[in-house]
Amino acid sequence: MIESKPAQATRSAYNRAEPSFERDLVEVTRGTRAGEYLRRFWQVVAPSVDATRTPQMVRVLGEDLVLYRDGSGTAGLLYPRCAHRGTSLYYGRTEEHGIRCCYHGWVFDADGTCLDQPLEPDGGRARDNYFQPYYPVEERYGLIFAYMGPPEKQPVLPRYDCLEHLAADETILVDATSRGTGGPAICDFNWFQHYENVMDPFHVVVLHDSFSGTQFVPDMGTMPEVTYAYTPRGIKSQQVRTMSDGRTLRRVTELALPTGRIVPSPTLSIFGPVTGLGFMMPIDDTHFRIYNLNVAKNGDTGDRRGSLLGGKAWRELTPAEHRQFPGDYEAQSGQGEITLHSEDRLASTDRGVSMLRKLFRAEVDLVASGRDPIGVAFNEADALIRLDAGNYVAE
Template sequence: MKPQENERLSRVGPGTPGGEMLRRYWWPIWFSELVTDKPVPVRLLGEDLVLFRDASGKVAILDKRCPHRGASLEFGRVEEDGLRCCYHGWKFAADGRCIDMPAEPADTPLKDEVRQTAYETFETAGLVFAYLGPDPVPLLPKFDLLFRKDCHRVLYSKEEHCNWLQRAENGYDPHHLMALHAPGYPQIALQPAKITWEKTLYGYRTQMDYPDGLVNVTQQVFPSHTRRLAARVGNAPKHYFNLRVPVDDELTITFFLQAEIAEKGPYRLETRGHASSDRLEFDPIDDGWWGIPSHEQDRIAQESQGVIADRSREFLGTSDEGIVMFRRLLTDSIKAVEEGKDPFGVIREHGMEDYIRLDAGKNFSDGTLKPPDIINA
C-alpha cells in the first residue's frame, strides 16, 4: 500500500477522506448510566465534545469549546433548558442555539448569529450513540444485542493507543487466533481446514471449519465492529458485540457488550465503566507463549505495529484475504462518500417492529443462523 493511501484510510479528523466516511455512521460514545446533569468531556473522530442530560432526560452533545472565548463547557452548569458556560455565562440549548448572553443587551442580534455545534444522539442497550455527519441523519441499525429485550447485559470499555484501522483489521484476520491467542485457548490452536467469507448487508460473515468438527462463526459489522459468541461447557453461551470507536488518529476505544439470552426477566444491565491504559504496558505473566495476559494480547500486538501502522512495509499473503477484502470495502466506501453517495451499510429505513439478527456461534454448521435474518422484536 502506498503511504498516501494509508493516510487516506487511517485519518479520522474532519475533512479527511476517511473521517468524512466514518461520520456517516452512528458511534457509541459513552455509557447512559454515567451521563447525568454533570457535563462529561468526550472525544470522537478527532472532535472534542461534551455530553450532558437535559431536564427532559435527553442526552445532548455539543462542541466542547464555548464559541465566545473558547472556555471548555465541561466546567459548565446544566440548567433546565441548556448548558451554561462557566466563564461568561453564555447558555446553549441542546440543539446548539445560544439562549442567554448575560453581559449583552437583551435585544442583541448576536444570540441569533451564534450557533454551537450540536450533534444527534440515541440511547439503547445502556449506551449513548452519536452521529457526527451531515443531514439527513441515517438510522442506527437495529442490531440484535443493541435492541432485543430478552437478555442480561454487561458493558465496559477499554482504550488502545493506536489507530482505529489496526483495531478494525483485527476482526478480519482470523489466522491471528492460532498464534496470538492459542496458549490460552488450545481449542483454537488448530489450523482450520477451511475458512469461508460471505458478504452480508452489513459486513462479512466468517466461518472457520476445524478438523475436529468445530465450526466457529463470527460477524464483522462494517466499519469496525465484531459480533461473536463464546460457549462454555455447563454455562449459558455469552454473546459479545465489540464496538471499536475511533477517538482520534492515535487512540481507539472499544465498547464491549456482553449479553446472556434469558427467557424470563427481570433483565439486568451492569455498567462496569472504562479502563484506561498506557501504550505497550501490561503486567507480564509466567505462563503462555508470550507472557501477555489473554485480555491484553490484541491491544499489545496492535499497539506494537505503531501508533499508525506503516502499511507500505507489509508483505501480505493468501492468509490475509480478509484484510484485503476489508480494505477494498473501505476504499469503495470512501469513494462513495466523495461522489455524494452513502457508504456501505448505512441504513435509511427499516421496519420498526424488527431487529437485525446477527447470531454468531460455534457448532452451528447447519447454516440456520446465517444473517441477516430478521425476527420480531
Template sequence: MLKADLNERITRTDVGTPMGEVFRRYWIPAVLSEELPNPDCPPIRVRLLGEDLVVFRDSNGDVGILDAYCPHRQAHLFWGRNEECGLRCVYHGWKFDITGQCVDMPNEPPESNFKHKVKITSYPCWEAGGIVWTYMGPPQAQPPCPDYEWLRAPESHRYVSKTYEDCNYLQALEGGIDTSHSSFAHNNNLQDKNALRTRATAPKLEVHKEDHGFTYVGIRDLGDDGVYVRAYQFVMPAQQMRGSMTNWSTGESEEHPTINGHIWVPVDDEHCVVYNWMYSADPNHPLPRDYCIKHETLFGRGPANTLPGYRLARNKSNDYMIDRENQRTKTFTGIQGVNTQDFALQETMRPIVDRSKEHLGSADAAIIVARQLLLEATRDVEAGEAPRGVHPESHRDIRGCDHILPRDVSWQEGLAGELVARF
C-alpha cells in the same frame, strides 16, 4: 500490503478526510450511558473523529453533544454549569441547550436579541443498549438509528463496557477480525494440547460480502472429531459480531452461551475507544452479572483491571506487566488478559501501521476484504451515495456463532439457524 496513499485514505478520520466522512455517515457510540448517570450531572469531555466535544444530560434527562469550546471567547465547556436544561459557560454565563442554541446571555443587555443569533455546533443523540450514540454527518444524509440484535436484547440479557486504546482504529479493528491469532496470542495454557485452537492453528477462511459488510468463517479441522467453525459478522464501518457458544479448550457448550462483539470508534488518528458488548444467545436465559464480571476479568478489562478513563491497568507504560517466566512455561505471551494481549501487540505496532511493509497470507482474507470495503465506502461517499451497511435492514437479522460440526456437513447448512437473530 497496502500502498501508502491508500493506507492514509482509510486510517485518517479527522474532518474532511475520506474515511472521516465515511464514519460521519453512520451512528457511532459517543459515551456509555453510565457516564451520565443523572439529569444535570457533570458534563464530560469527549473526543470523536478528531473533534473536541462536551456531552451532558440536561434536566429532562436528554443528552446533548456540543462543540467543546464556547463560541464567545472559546472557553472549554467542560467547566460549565449543567442547570435548568442547559450548559452554562462559567466564563461569562452564556448558556446552551442540547441543540446548541444559545438560550441566555447574562452579560448582554436585557433587551439584546444577540443570543438568538448564536448557535454552537451540536450533533443529534440517541440512547440505546447502554450507549449514547451520535450522528456527525450532513443532516440530509442522516440514516435511521441502527437496529443490531444486541440493542434489542433486554438489559437483563446484555452487558456493555469500553476500553481506551492508544493506536489507530484500523489496527485494532483488524486484530478483532483476525481469527488465526487466537491460536497463538491467546494460548493461555501451553500444556493443553487438546484446546480447539491449539489442535488446528491454521483455520481455513471463507469471506462472503453482504449488504451489512461481510460474513466470514474460520474452519478448523479436528480430524475424526469434525470441524470447529466460528462464524463472524463484520458490520460497516467498524463492528464485529461473533459467537461464544463453545469452550475454547474443551469443545463443550459454554455454561452461558453468548454473542459478543466490539465497535472500534476513532478518537483521532492515533487513539480509539473500543466498545465491548455481549448478550445472551437465548432469549429465555438472562445473562448473570457475576458471569459478565468474570468474562471481563478474563479479558483483562474487569473493574479491578482498569484505571480512570477506561484505560487498562496493564499498559504500555509498564510493558503490560509481562511475566517472562510465565511466558516460558505457561502462556504464549506471558501477558495476563485476552484483551491486554491484543492491546500489547496493537499499540506497539506504532500509532499508525505502515501497511506497505506487510506480507499478507491466506489467513488474512478477512482483513483484505475489510480494507476493500472501507475503500469502497470512501468512494461511495465521495460520489454522494450511502455507504454499505448504513441502513438498519442490512444488519437487524444477523448474529455470530460457533459450533463443532460433522465433517460431512457444510457450515452453511450446519449454522443456518444459528446466524439469524432471535430477539
C-alpha cells in the same frame, strides 16, 4: 570493499524503501476521506451512565466535545468553545434545560439553541441569532451514539437483532474495557489494526495458542478451514474445526461496517448465535476504545476478570511477562501507532485482511463520490441489522 551479492544488498535494511501508511484505511478526522466516510454513521461516544450533570470532555473521531446531561434528562454533545467568546463549556453548569457557560452565563440547549444571555437586555433580545455547534445524540442499548456527519445525510440509528429480543430476566451489559484487545481500556494505536485483526482467524493458532501456551481453549488452537464472504453489511469469515470430542465447530466472525465487530466467545463458553457485539470507537488516529454489549441475566455483573499469566490481569504484567505472553494488544500495538501498509507482504492466510481493506477502500470511494455507503438506512423499517456470527456445533 566488501562485495555483496545483489540479493543480499536488497535485503540490507539500509536499502529499504521509505515506508508509508494508507490514509484511507486509518484517518478519522473531519475533512479526510476516511473521516468523512466514518461520519456517515452513528458513532458511539460514551456509555449512557457517563452523561451526567457534570460536563465532561470526550474525544471522538479526533474531535474534542463536551458531553453532559441536563436536569430534564436530555444528553447533549456540544462543540466546547462557547459561541460567545470561546471559553470551554467543560467549566459550564448544567441547568434544567441546557448548559450555562461559566464566563458570561449564556445557556445552550442540546440542539445548540441559545436559551439565555443574562448580561444582555431582556436576556438577549437577539439571542436567536446565536447558536452553539452541536451533534445530535441518541441513546440505545445503554450507549450514547452521535451523528457527526452532514446533517442532510443523517441515517436512522441501527438496531441489531441479537440485542432486540430480551427476556424479562435479561439485560444488556455494557463493557467499556475494550475486551477483545487483551490490553488497556484505551488502546494507543490506530483502530483499523484491531479491526482487521477480526478478519485474521489464523493468528489464533499462533498468537493465542502455540506461542505462549493456550490463551483461549485448546480446541481453538487447531488449524481451521477458513472461508470468507462479503455480506450486505460488511464481511464475515467462517472457521471450521473438528473439536477434541469429535464434533464440528463452525465459527462465524463478522464485521458490520464501519465499526461493528462481532466475535463469538473465543473461549467457546457460548454456543449458538452471538448474544452481543462490540462497537469500536476511533478516538483519534492513534487511539481507540471498544464498547462491548452482551445480553445477560439480570444481576450478572459481567465482571469476568481476564486471566493472562498466573491469574494476572494485563495491567499487572511486567515488561518481561508481556514478552513472555504476548496477546492481541502486544501484537497489534507492535505494528506501531499507525501500521506501515507499504511494508506489508500479505500471504495466502491474509485473504480476510485484504478483502476487508478492499471493501473499506471502496466504501470510502463511494462516499467521496457522493453516494451512500452500505450499512446506512434512512427509514425505521430498514433499521434492523441481522447478524450471522456465532459458534455453531454439528455432531
